Each structure stands twice: as C-alpha cells, then as structure tokens.
Amino acid sequence: MIPDPRNPIKDHISETSLFVTRTVVAFLLVVLMLGGLVVRLVYLQIVKHENYETLSEKNRISIIPEAPTRGLIYDRNGVLLADNLPSFSLELIPEQIKSFDQTLALIKELINVSDDDVENYHKLRKRERRFKKIPLKRKLTEQEVAVISVNQHALDGVYIEARLQRHYPFGLAMAHVLGYVGRINVEELARLPEAQYRASRYIGKIGLEKHYESILHGDVGYNKVETDALGRVIRILEKTPPVPGNNLYLHLDSDLQLATEGALAGRRGAVVAIDPENGAVLALVSNPSFDPNLFVNGIDTKTYSQLRDDPDMPLFNRALRGRYAPGSTIKPALAFLGLQHGVITPSWEIMDPGWYSLPNDDHRYRDWKKWGHGKVDLETAIVQSCDTYYYELAYRLGIDRMHKGMSMFGFGTKTGLDIGEEASGIMPSRDWKRGAKQEPWYPGETLITGIGQGFWTATPLQIALHTAILSHHGVGYKPQLLASYETSEQFFHREKVPLDPISTQDDPNWTIVLEGMRKVVHGLRGTARTAFQGSKYVAGGKTGTAQVISIAQDEEYDEEKIALRHRDNALFVGFAPYDNPKIAVSVIIENAGHGGSEAAPVAKQVIDHYLLRP
Amino acid sequence: MFDLPRANTHKERNNILWRLHIDLPLLFGLIVLLSIGLAVLFSAVGGETDQVVKQAIRIALALLAMFVVAQVPPRVMQLWAIWLFLFGLILLVLVIVMGDVGKGAQRWLKFGGFRFQPSELMKLAVPLAAAWYFSDKALPPRILPLILGFILIITPTLLIAAQPDLGTSLLICSSGIFVIFLAGISWRIIGFLAGSLAAFLPILWFFLMHEYQKQRVRTLFNPEADPLGSGYHIIQSKIAIGSGGLMGKGWLNGTQSRLDFLPERTTDFIFSVFCEEFGLIGVLVLLTIYIFVIARGLYIATQAQDTFTRLLAGSITLTFFVYLFVNIGMVIGILPVVGLPLPLISWGGTSLITMLVSFGILMSIHTHRQLLSK
Numbered sequence: 011m012i013p014d015p016r017n018p019i020k021d022h023i024s025e026t027s028l029f030v031t032r033t034v035v036a037f038l039l040v041v042l043m044l045g046g047l048v049v050r051l052v053y054l055q056i057v058k059h060e061n062y063e064t065l066s067e068k069n070r071i072s073i074i075p076e077a078p079t080r081g082l083i084y085d086r087n088g089v090l091l092a093d094n095l096p097s098f099s100l101e102l103i104p105e106q107i108k109s110f111d112q113t114l115a116l117i118k119e120l121i122n123v124s125d126d127d128v129e130n131y132h133k134l135r136k137r138e139r140r141f142k143k144i145p146l147k148r149k150l151t152e153q154e155v156a157v158i159s160v161n162q163h164a165l166d167g168v169y170i171e172a173r174l175q176r177h178y179p180f181g182l183a184m185a186h187v188l189g190y191v192g193r194i195n196v197e198e199l200a201r202l203p204e205a206q207y208r209a210s211r212y213i214g215k216i217g218l219e220k221h222y223e224s225i226l227h228g229d230v231g232y233n234k235v236e237t238d239a240l241g242r243v244i245r246i247l248e249k250t251p252p253v254p255g256n257n258l259y260l261h262l263d264s265d266l267q268l269a270t271e272g273a274l275a276g277r278r279g280a281v282v283a284i285d286p287e288n289g290a291v292l293a294l295v296s297n298p299s300f301d302p303n304l305f306v307n308g309i310d311t312k313t314y315s316q317l318r319d320d321p322d323m324p325l326f327n328r329a330l331r332g333r334y335a336p337g338s339t340i341k342p343a344l345a346f347l348g349l350q351h352g353v354i355t356p357s358w359e360i361m362d363p364g365w366y367s368l369p370n371d372d373h374r375y376r377d378w379k380k381w382g383h384g385k386v387d388l389e390t391a392i393v394q395s396c397d398t399y400y401y402e403l404a405y406r407l408g409i410d411r412m413h414k415g416m417s418m419f420g421f422g423t424k425t426g427l428d429i430g431e432e433a434s435g436i437m438p439s440r441d442w443k444r445g446a447k448q449e450p451w452y453p454g455e456t457l458i459t460g461i462g463q464g465f466w467t468a469t470p471l472q473i474a475l476h477t478a479i480l481s482h483h484g485v486g487y488k489p490q491l492l493a494s495y496e497t498s499e500q501f502f503h504r505e506k507v508p509l510d511p512i513s514t515q516d517d518p519n520w521t522i523v524l525e526g527m528r529k530v531v532h533g534l535r536g537t538a539r540t541a542f543q544g545s546k547y548v549a550g551g552k553t554g555t556a557q558v559i560s561i562a563q564d565e566e567y568d569e570e571k572i573a574l575r576h577r578d579n580a581l582f583v584g585f586a587p588y589d590n591p592k593i594a595v596s597v598i599i600e601n602a603g604h605g606g607s608e609a610a611p612v613a614k615q616v617i618d619h620y621l622l623r624p
Numbered sequence: 625m626f627d628l629p630r631a632n633t634h635k636e637r638n639n640i641l642w643r644l645h646i647d648l649p650l651l652f653g654l655i656v657l658l659s660i661g662l663a664v665l666f667s668a669v670g671g672e673t674d675q676v677v678k679q680a681i682r683i684a685l686a687l688l689a690m691f692v693v694a695q696v697p698p699r700v701m702q703l704w705a706i707w708l709f710l711f712g713l714i715l716l717v718l719v720i721v722m723g724d725v726g727k728g729a730q731r732w733l734k735f736g737g738f739r740f741q742p743s744e745l746m747k748l749a750v751p752l753a754a755a756w757y758f759s760d761k762a763l764p765p766r767i768l769p770l771i772l773g774f775i776l777i778i779t780p781t782l783l784i785a786a787q788p789d790l791g792t793s794l795l796i797c798s799s800g801i802f803v804i805f806l807a808g809i810s811w812r813i814i815g816f817l818a819g820s821l822a823a824f825l826p827i828l829w830f831f832l833m834h835e836y837q838k839q840r841v842r843t844l845f846n847p848e849a850d851p852l853g854s855g856y857h858i859i860q861s862k863i864a865i866g867s868g869g870l871m872g873k874g875w876l877n878g879t880q881s882r883l884d885f886l887p888e889r890t891t892d893f894i895f896s897v898f899c900e901e902f903g904l905i906g907v908l909v910l911l912t913i914y915i916f917v918i919a920r921g922l923y924i925a926t927q928a929q930d931t932f933t934r935l936l937a938g939s940i941t942l943t944f945f946v947y948l949f950v951n952i953g954m955v956i957g958i959l960p961v962v963g964l965p966l967p968l969i970s971w972g973g974t975s976l977i978t979m980l981v982s983f984g985i986l987m988s989i990h991t992h993r994q995l996l997s998k
Contacts, residue, residue, distance in 0.1 A: 025763045028808040029934055033922050036805070036938070040918055040945050044911055047949070050956050054866040055904040062866025069863065070879045238884040 071247070072237045075208035078228025079174060081255030083188060083218065085264040086290075086493060091184055092219070096172040098150040100158060101143040104135055106167030113168060120161055121154045123147055141242050143169060148307075176212060176219075176306050180264060182299040183271050186327045187262060187429070187491065189217015190302035206230050209252075215305065218258070218491060221430050225495055228255035257496040261290030266620050270295045273615035279580075279599035280328035282474035283616055286591045288506035289478070289487030291427065292620065294471070296328040331433045333467035334598050336476075337556030338395045338605070339583045340416065340462040342523040343480055344403060345388055346512075347415040349519040353406035356522050359387045366401035368453055375401050375457050378555070392526030393533050395553060397461050404460025409451055412459060413439035418512045419476040420486070421468050426507075427489045435472055438465035463557060473583055474596035480527075481550065481585035481594050483520040484512035524550050528588055531610075538582065541610035547621055548588035551613065553605035554581030577601040582609035586617045593620050645694040645991040647924065653917035654968060654983060658683050660910065661894075661969035667876045668889045668897045668971075675890070675971065682973045686980040693984030697992045698933045701985065702756055708745070709753035709776075715742035716783040743784045743792045744978045748985075750780055750796045751939040754803035759932035764808035773804060788834055791950070791962035799943040806925075806938040840960040857893065858957050860885050865899040865956060872903030890971040892963055895955045918945050921983075924990045933989040940982045947979075 054062065083092035100117070107113050117123055123146065131146045138144055150158070150170070158170055176191045178184060191212040194202070198213055207213070208230055214220035231252030236244045270281045270293045283293040300317055309317075317325050326332070348354040364382030365374040377383065377397040383390065391399035404412065417423065422437025436442065438459055440451040458464035468476075471489065479486030488507035495502050513519070527550035530536040537553040556579045580602035585594040595613045602608040641648050662676055662683070669675045719733055719742055733740045757776055761769045777800030785793035805814070829838065843855050864880035873879065878900035881889045889897050899907055921941030928934035947967040953959030955966075965975050 021762070025808070025931065028763060029806060029931075029938070030926050032806045032808060033926050033938055036802075036942055037919065037922050040942070041915065043945075043949055044915065047952050047956065047958075048908070048911065050958055051865070051899070051904060051907055054862060054956060055869055055899065055907075058866050059869040062863050063869065065863045066867035066880055069860075069885050236879075 070236055072235050072243075074233045074235055074243070075205075076231040076233060076252050077209035077211065078230060078252035079254040080176065080191070080212070081226040081228065081257045081495070083226075083258045083260065085260050085262050085267075086292075087263065087265070088259075089264045091178065091180060091260070091262075091264060092188055093177045093179060094174040095177040097148070097175040098155045099145045099148040099171050099173065100150060100154075101145045101169045101171045102131070103141060103143055103167045103169070104138075105140040108166070113165065116161075116165060117146070117158075117168065120157045121147070121150070139242075143171060145171070176303075178302045180268070181301045181303060183268055183295075184264070185217075185299045185302040186296040186329060187217060187260075187267070187294050188302060189219040189221075189429070190215055190305045191219050192305050193308055212306070216431070217302075217429055218260075221428055222258055222492065222495075226255040226258065229253035253498065258492055259494045259496065260491050261285070261292060261493045262294070262491055263292050263620070265623070266293045266616065267295060269293075269619040270612075270616050271297065271299075273612040274599070277599050277602060278322055278328075279597070279602070279609075280332055280470040281595065281597050281612060281616060282329050282470045283593055283595045283620065284474050284478045284489055286478035286482040286486070286585060286594045289475075289489045290493065290506075291489050291491045292593060293616065294329050294491075296326070296330075296332070298322050298324040300324045327431060328598070328600075329470045330427070330429060330431050332469055332598070333433055333435055334470070334473075334579055334581070335464075335466060335556040335558075336421075336462040336468045336473050337554030337579070337581050338397075338462055339473055339552050339554035339581050339596070340419075340421075340466075340476070341395060341400055342392055342527050342552055343416065343419050343476060344400060344407075344412065344460060345392060345526065346480070346519055346523045347411065348403045348407055349388075349522060350415070350513060350517075351407060351411055354388060354403055356388045359385050360399050360402050362386050362396055362398040364398070366398045366457065368405065368457070371454070373454060375454070388522065389526045389529065392523065392552065393529045393536050395530075395537055400460040401457040404456050405453070407456075407460075409439060409456045409459060412456070413437055413442075415512075418510065419479055420472050420509070421466070421476065425469075425471055425475050425489050427471060428491050432471065433469050435468040436465055437468075462554065470596050470598050473581070473598070474594060477583040477585055477596055478591075478594035479509070479512065480520075481524070481591040483515040484517065485509075485515055486511075524588070527552055527585075531584065537606040538584075538610035541582075541606065541614050545614065545618070547586050547617075549584055549586035549617060550588050550591075551582060551584030551610065553610055554583070555579070555603070555605045556581055558601065574601055578603055580605045580608035582606070582613045584610070584613045584617065586621060593617055642991055644691070645987055646691070647920070647987045647990050650917065650920045650924070650983060650987060650990075653913055653920060654980070656913055657910075657917065657968040660898075660913075663875065664894055664898050664901070664969060665890055665971055667878060667901060668881050668894055670882055671876060679971055682976060686973070686977045689977055690980040690984035690987070693981050694987040694991065696988055698930075698936075698985075698989050701752060701936075701988070702759065702932050705749070705752035705756035709749040709780075712742055712745045712749040713780060713783070715740075716746065716780060718742070720783065720786060741974055743787070743789060743796070744974050746780045746784065746796050747792070747799065747943070747978050748982060750777060751799040751803055751936055751943065754800045755932050755935035755939065758803060758807045758935055759930065761807075763931065764810055765804070770804065770809065770813070773800075777801065777804075785832075788837070790833075790837055791964040794950070794962065795943060795946055795964065798946050799939050802939040802942040803935045806935050806942075807931075837960075840962070843961070857887050857961060860887065861893050861896040861955050862957050864893075864896040868900040868903045870904050872899070872901050872906055875901050877901060891965055892951065892961070892970065893955055894970050895952055895966050898969070914945075914948055918942075921986055924986050927993070928989050929993050937986055937989050940986055944979070944982070 080094055082090060085091055114123065114128065127147050131144060134144045155170055178188060178190065192215045193211060194207065194213045210227065214223040214226065219226065229252060232250045233246050234248035235246050238244055266283065270283065274281060274295060274297045277297065279297055281293060281295045282291065284291055304313060362377060362382040362384060364380050365376045367374050382398065383394055383396045386396045386399045390396060416437050422435060424432040424434045443449055443451050455464055459466050475486065475489055486509040488509060490504060492504050494504060528548065530553065531538050531542040531549045531551045533539060538551050542549060558576050558579060580599045582597045582605045583595065585591040595616050597609040597612045599608050662680060665679055666676045715733060733742060754773060754777055757773050758765060765773065777797060781793045781797040784796060843858060860880060864878065864886050867880065878897055880886045880900050881897040886893055886896055898910065918941055921937065921944065925934050925937035925941060928937050944967055947964055950959055950962060950964045951966040954961045965972055967979055
C-alpha cells in the first residue's frame with residue numbers, strides 16, 4: 011500500500027499484533043460475560059428452582075369447584091315435596107360470537123328478548139372473561155328451548171344452559187314447613203365454610219331447608235384443571251365429583267297437610283297434628299301462606315312488600331311463632347295436676363253461680379255461662395268447660411304448682427321441633443313476672459291462668475304437643491319432622507326422643523281426665539259434640555274460646571259490636587282413637603269465635619282424613 | 625504479540641466449499657442454531673406447523689442471501705461501503721420525516737405494499753462504513769480520525785434512537801464502537817469514554833428517554849411492583865426459566881409457554897421457552913454453540929488480511945454477541961426489556977436476513993483471502 015501523505019505510515023506487523031490482542035481480549039470478555047449470564051441462570055434454575063416451579067404450577071393449575079345437587083325432600087309416603095328442576099337459560103360466549111348484533115337479530119326472530127335482557131347481558135359481559143357463558147335470557151319456556159335447539163346450527167356461540175333449580179310442587183301448602191332456598195347473600199357468604207360453598211348458588215333460608223342445610227347441601231366437587239394465562243380451561247387433570255346432598259324423608263303426610271289446609275278453608279289460623287306415639291309431626295299448617303317458589307331466584311320488591319305488608323301476615327309462621335292464649339284447651343291437663351296434687355277429687359263438687367271471687371276481694375271472675383253451671387264436678391267441668399271450677403282449682407293449686415306442672419306439658423319452652431324458629435310462649439310464674447314486669451304475682455292472676463288466659467301464651471305446636479302428651483298418659487316425645495335421611499350409602503333413621511314423663515302411664519288420674527275429654531266430643535252436653543256427631547271412631551278433645559282482648563268488669567261481651575280482629579280465637583285440641591291415640595291435633599282459628607263450632611270441625615276433618623282414609 | 629498459525633490454505637483452496645465461498649465450521653454452527661430455533665418455535669406456537677414452515681422458508685431465503693453475499697469479494701464491499709452508508713442515512717431521515725408508525729415508534733418506510741426498516745440496513749452499513757473509514761488510517765488511530773469516526777457512528781445511532789428504537793440504536797452504536805476498539809483505541813481513551821458515558825446516563829434518563837423506556841428500566845429492578853402490567857413479562861419469564869430447573873420440562877412440555885403465560889414467546893422471549901423445556905443443561909449446550917460461532921467469527925477476523933476485513937469481521941462477530949447477551953440478559957431479568965431477538969433462534973424475518981447476510985460477509989472475508997507466501 012502506498013503511504014498516504016496525510017496519514018502516518020501504517021505498520022502492518024504491529025497493527026496485526028494489536029488487532030489480535032484486541033480480538034483475544036474481546037473473546038475473553040465475551041466468555042466472561044456469558045459466564046455472568048450462566049451464573050444468573052444457575053441462580054434461577056438451580057437455587058430458586060423449587061420456588062419457580064411452585065409458581066409455575068400455581069400458574070397452571072386451577073381448582074374449579076362444582077356444586078353438589080341438593081338433596082330432595084319427601085314426605086312419609088315418598089311424595090316429593092322439594093325437587094330440583096332444570097331451568098333453562100339462553101347463554102352466549104362472547105369470544106365465539108362474530109357479531110353480537112347479528113346474533114341477537116337471529117335470536118329475536120326466534121324468541122322474545124327484551125331490551126332489559128340485552129342491557130343485563132352487556133353489564134355481565136363487561137365483568138366476565140370472554141370465554142365464559144353469559145346469560146341473555148333466563149327461564150326459557152319449553153317452546154323457546156325447542157325453537158333455539160332446532161336453530162342451534164345457525165347460532166354459533168349460543169347455548170341453552172340447564173341449571174337445577176329448587177322447586178316446591180306443593181307451593182303454599184308446604185311453605186311454612188319446608189321454608190325455601192334462596193341465593194346466597196353476602197352475610198351468609200362470610201359465615202359459610204368457604205370451600206363447601208364455592209360453587210353453590212342457593213342456601214336454605216328458612217324452614218327445614220335452613221335447618222337441614224348441612225344434610226341437604228352435599229359436598230362440593232372439584233375439577234383440577236390446567237388453564238392458560240386467561241384462565242381458559244385446557245384440560246381436566248383430576249376430577250373429584252361432588253357428593254349430592256342427602257334426601258330427607260319427613261314424618262309429614264302431604265295428603266293430610268293438604269286436607270288440613272282445605273279444612274281451614276282460607277281462615278287465618280294454624281293446625282298441628284302429632285303422632286302421640288313418637289312425636290312425629292304429621293301436619294303443620296299455618297294459614298295464610300305464600301308461594302316459596304317466588305323466593306328461589308330472588309323475589310321482586312313489589313311482590314315481597316305485598317306479602318310483607320299484608321295484614322293477614324302470610325309470611326308469619328303461626329304454627330311455630332303464633333303466641334295464643336291456650337284458653338280452655340288446657341283444662342284437662344290442669345285437672346290432672348289438681349288430681350295429682352290431691353287438691354281435688356273426681357267427685358268433689360262446686361256450686362257455680364256464674365262467677366268466682368277470691369276471699370276478701372269483691373272482684374268477680376266470670377264464667378263464660380253468665381248464669382252459671384250449678385253443681386259441677388270434675389267431669390262436668392271438663393265437658394262443659396266450667397270456668398268457675400277452674401278458678402277454684404287454680405286457687406287451690408297455686409301458680410307455683412301450675413307453672414311446674416304445665417311446664418312438664420311443654421308450655422313456656424320451645425318444643426325443639428327440627429325447624430327452629432319457634433317462639434317459646436309464656437308459662438307465667440312469679441319469677442317470670444318479676445323479671446318481665448318488675449311486679450309481684452297477684453292472686454287474681456292465678457285464677458286467670460287457670461282458664462288458660464292472662465299472661466299465658468302458647469304456640470299451636472306447644473298446644474298440640476301438650477295434647478299428645480296428655481293423650482299418651484303423660485309420656486311424650488319431642489316433636490320431629492325428619493323421619494330419616496338417605497346418604498348414598500345408607501339410611502339414617504331418626505329415633506324418637508322421649509320427654510320427661512309426667513307421672514306413670516297407669517296413673518288412674520289420666521283415665522279420669524281423658525274420660526272427660528271423650529265426653530267433650532261424644533257426651534250429650536259436650537262442647538264439641540255437634541262437630542263429632544256420627545264419627546266412626548272414639549275421640550277425645552277439648553274446646554277453647556280464648557279472648558284476644560280483656561273485657562272490663564261488668565261489660566257485656568257482644569260479638570256483634572267487637573271489631574273482627576278483636577273477636578275470640580277459636581281453639582280445639584283432640585286426639586283419636588281414644589284407646590290408642592294415633593293422632594293429636596291442635597286447631598286455632600283466629601277471631602273465629604267459638605272453639606266448639608269453628609275449630610272442632612276442622613280437627614274432625616283432619617282426624618277423619620288421617621284415620622279413615624282408605 | 626500473538627502470531628496464530630495460518631490455516632492450511634492449500635488444502636482449503638481445493639475444497640469445493642471453499643470455491644463456493646462457504647466456511648464449513650461457521651455454516652455448521654449456524655445450521656445447528658437455526659435448527660434449534662425451529663424446534664423451539666414449534667413448541668412455542670403450540671405444536672402447529674404453519675409458523676414453523678414459514679420460518680423455515682425465511683431461513684432458506686436468508687441462507688440464500690448469505691451465500692449470495694459470500695460471493696461478493698471484500699474489496700467490492702469496501703468500495704460500496706460508504707455509499708451504502710449514505711443511502712441508509714437518507715432513508716433514516718426519511719423515516720423521521722414520513723415513516724410509518726408501528727407499536728408507538730416510527731421505524732418503517734413503505735414502498736407500495738412493502739414495508740422496510742432502514743435501521744436493518746444500517747446494522748450492516750455502519751460496521752462496513754466504520755471499517756472502511758479506519759482501513760486506510762494508521763492504527764491505533766490518532767485523535768482526529770477517531771472523532772470523525774465517532775461522528776460517523778453516532779449519527780445513525782441518534783437517528784435510530786429518535787425513532788425511537790433503543791435496542792437497534794444500541795446495536796448499531798456498539799457495532800461501530802467495536803470497530804474502534806479493534807482498531808486499537810488506547811485504553812486511556814476507553815476509560816475516558818466509559819467515564820463520560822457514566823456521566824451521560826443521568827442526562828439520558830431525565831431528558832432523552834421516553835416514558836415507556838424508563839418504565840422498562842424501572843420494571844427491571846422491581847418487576848413485582850406491577851405484576852400484571854409492565855412487570856408481567858419478566859415475572860413470567862423468570863418463572864418459565866426457573867421452573868425449567870436443571871433438566872427442563874422436556875420439549876413441548878413447557879407449561880408456561882404452551883399455556884400462554886409467557887408473552888412474546890416466539891420472538892423476544894423464546895429463550896425462556898428454551899430454558900423451561902431444556903433446563904440448565906440445554907442452556908449450557910446452546911451457549912457452547914454460540915461461543916463456537918463467536919470464536920469462529922473472531923478467528924476469521926484474525927485470519928483476515930487487511931484492516932478493512934478484519935475490523936469488519938471482528939465487529940460483525942462481536943455485534944452478534946451483543947444480540948445474544950442483551951436478549952438473554954433481558955429475558956433473565958438483568959437487563960431492561962429492549963426488544964432484541966435471540967439471534968438465529970427468535971421468530972421473524974428481517975433480523976434473520978440481516979444476521980445471515982453479515983455471516984455471509986464473514987464467509988466472503990474468509991474465503992476471498994489471497995494466498996500469501998510466507
């Protein structure tokens with residue numbers, strides 16, 4: 011090369027040597043820097059490997075819970091009371107739909123889709139991932155399902171989804187027994203075992219559905235799936251199928267329940283029927299009622315406020331929570347206490363002038379029969395429901411013994427029926443009054459208690475239980491609705507739960523009071539003889555006509571003048587067959603007047619249906 | 625200092641490959657890397673062949689381009705170097721003035737339906753021009769040619785950085801810097817420049833970098849701060865690499881990549897896929913092949929017969945290394961995400977062609993040597 015005069019002479023030998031040196035340095039640097047990368051890779055792949063492997067697994071594996079099918083509820087004859095029915099909805103997968111407007115137009119040609127539905131869809135769509143099904147229209151009719159299914163081929167990304175939804179075929183008739191399920195709300199979510207309810211949409215809100223939630227719900231299933239970064243399921247790695255909830259079999263007799271509801275004929279009130287031999291609740295009716303199916307998917311505000319504000323209170327479970335003065339229905343039991351404590355004998359008599367007053371007090375406690383019953387012994391006192399006799403009896407027993415004895419019959423405490431939600435009622439005592447009213451007990455209050463009035467309140471269930479105990483000679487059983495339940499492997503039978511017996515079963519005093527009850531129904535002067543005329547079995551019973559408001563001294567009780575809601579409640583308790591009771595019933599009809607004429611016929615119909623049904 | 629033994633040039637000259645201007649060891653290394661690339665790509669796209677076939681066609685075209693370039697004698701390159709450089713410079717200016725906007729940066733020029741990235745051209749033009757410039761200067765270079773040479777390098781660098789395309793401008797700058805380094809710039813000046821660069825960094829940060837570039841740097845130091853946003857790439861990449869462990873999950877079994885967790889897994893982050901499926905062992909094998917290619921390139925440089933070719937060969941080889949280092953560095957979370965592909969492995973045509981053309985230059989340099997008698 012010719013040396014360039016502007017540049018220094020190029021020295022090829024030294025330039026080559028310099029270049030080779032630089033190249034070697036560069037190569038060493040290359041190796042050094044790659045070594046640095048390797049150090050980092052060793053750190054990531056060896057030192058932190060486990061850590062990243064876990065993260066990778068966590069990335070990849072998702073657990074998708076699957077809701078169990080809720081257990082069904084059957085009555086004692088295997089009649090289905092709570093069912094799971096498929097409910098169809100039209101659902102769209104956004105990522106599979108080319109044009110929503112086009113698809114919507116196609117769907118609209120087939121079925122009705124409201125603007126609300128579309129708006130709702132868009133709201134949900136924005137919240138959900140693009141590959142998830144989003145409902146466009148719920149509760150499709152069978153016809154809509156058919157029309158969409160036939161045209162499915164033209165509707166990419168459109169699906170008919172069937173979900174199981176609770177259904178109560180008996181509707182109103184069973185509402186107060188079964189209760190209902192509803193969508194899980196925020197508070198419930200906080201309280202529930204999170205894992206079990208991951209996929210569940212419904213939970214028992216009230217009634218048996220709530221009480222036996224844990225048995226009915228079942229165990230959640232899990233699909234261990236591999237997902238991509240968007241959470242789209244690629245494949246299922248492991249499947250743990252959900253365990254369906256257990257089926258419940260009730261003591262309840264749906265036929266009897268319907269007959270009972272029919273016997274009430276729309277009147278406000280409650281009827282409870284119990285098998286005295288084991289405490290099985292055969293019927294439990296509270297009228298008026300409501301359709302539990304309304305609540306399953308959330309009731310609309312308008313319908314709900316109508317139900318809530320209805321003066322007849324259809325949502326109120328009278329059988330369990332209604333607190334009524336038991337009135338004369340408790341007289342046989344009180345008579346038994348009198349006999350047991352020896353304060354009266356069967357032949358002991360009083361003269362009834364139509365009123366009673368305490369010594370040194372001129373307040374007159376009136377008999378329902380203004381002119382009195384004349385000479386009254388125990389049997390007459392039961393059969394004719396003589397108040398004066400019971401004033402004297404109550405006076406002799408005293409409130410303490412009455413409280414103790416009547417508590418044994420179940421008054422004043424919850425029966426423990428497997429629905430919960432019960433009211434305990436009040437069996438008054440000195441202690442109770444001091445606590446509740448900050449007042450001492452007055453002797454007059456003992457007398458009023460003696461005819462089942464005053465502070466004494468009881469639920470129809472308690473009154474029925476007391477009747478069952480009485481009819482079964484003091485040996486009672488805790489009332490129960492659930493007879494058995496069925497897991498996938500076996501049946502579990504609920505044993506009857508005996509209550510503390512009142513005296514011995516062969517105590518002759520039982521026969522004495524029960525004989526009185528027989529004559530209430532079958533005797534010539536029995537208060538319920540008309541209702542039970544011509545009955546094909548022997549029964550026992552007791553009427554009651556309980557005041558809703560107290561009547562002032564010397565004031566005439568005039569049915570015509572008193573506002574409807576202030577009229578007496580009609581009560582009746584009964585059992586049959588007399589010798590070997592299979593059913594004990596309590597009937598309360600609000601503001602209906604006389605127990606003998608209003609409540610007793612209902613009880614008769616219930617018992618007839620139960621005993622005489624072919 | 626070193627006097628490496630010459631290759632047995634007689635034997636080489638008789639070889640058919642020699643006549644075709646092909647360097648067999650280099651070709652071998654490249655083919656192995658390209659094959660690995662196809663295998664990893666096949667896994668990264670989820671076992672579908674469409675993209676793999678496409679890429680194979682690209683590779684074939686790029687290899688063809690390499691063979692064609694290898695036929696061009698280095699002295700022709702030397703003649704054309706400055707013109708190519710000036711042409712590229714004009715195109716870069718055009719990009720700034722009327723370029724297409726893609727991914728928030730102006731990088732493309734449209735000719736009819738064809739889009740072209742002038743910065744790709746500059747990847748070749750800059751080392752060519754720099755080598756050309758220093759080829760007739762006495763080495764180590766004096767201060768004036770050094771400054772002029774530096775201007776020659778920094779002009780396209782700044783134009784590309786303004787697009788903005790930090791990764792490419794970095795590459796182009798370093799390809800020029802390597803020329804200067806190999807030309808024998810004194811260590812004192814290197815030290816001085818390094819110091820200035822350090823001083824320049826804050827200026828770069830506060831005045832020149834775009835917000836998205838700053839975000840990438842911040843993410844580098846704390847990817848967990850924004851795990852679903854800008855940190856997502858790095859976190860998922862580290863999970864993929866770390867979960868690969870020593871042996872890897874096996875080919876086609878990488879869950880991070882196959883389940884879409886890993887973004888950009890066919891391009892910038894394909895190394896993570898490789899690490900996940902082949903583990904540290906695979907990585908060591910892969911790096912060994914890369915080192916082999918680099919070593920062969922540098923060997924070619926040392927064997928070159930004049931300043932132009934040796935500077936050019938050295939620069940091309942070291943720039944190849946920069947690709948490798950920057951890509952792996954960002955994928956394993958020690959460098960910011962600048963969007964450089966893993967050379968010869970990442971999916972994509974443009975950079976592949978540039979890369980193989982530059983290897984074609986290496987082959988040309990090596991196979992066009994005159995037989996010298998000692």
